[in-house]
Amino acid sequence: MNKDLDYYMALPYKVVLVPCDEGGYVAEIPDLKGCITQAETKEEIVGMIEDAKRLWLLAALEDGKEIPETGKEDDYSGKFNVRVPKTLHRTLVELARSEGVSLNQFITYTLSRAIGLRPF
Secondary structure, eight states, rough: OOHHHHHHHHHHOOOOEEOOOSSEEEEEEETTTTOOOEESSSSHHHHHHHHHHHHHHHHHHTTOOOOOOOGGGGGSSOOOOOOOHHHHHHHHHHHHOOOOOOOOHHHHHHHHHTTTTTOO
């Protein structure tokens, strides 16, 4: 596969948008180190970060630099192993039982709440 500008522009890079205390916004793409821009409005920042991404990618391609690729959905299985102390394991099992759900459901719910997502 030819990894040209169009290929990289189509990747779903995460954009972080931060409002500035003095007004306006700053946007950056963490996977593309140094790809950052700012604008006065949210409407402007969307176009500005796309321009910044395009210029960052063009420079990297011209310089022959390695371009990080953002994670794709098929890179994540939805499974991971975590080792916890036996006492924590027991406590989690007991809490799940008291809620009438599986340990997996309880941990998914708890993790979702901990990072600010609406539980599934």
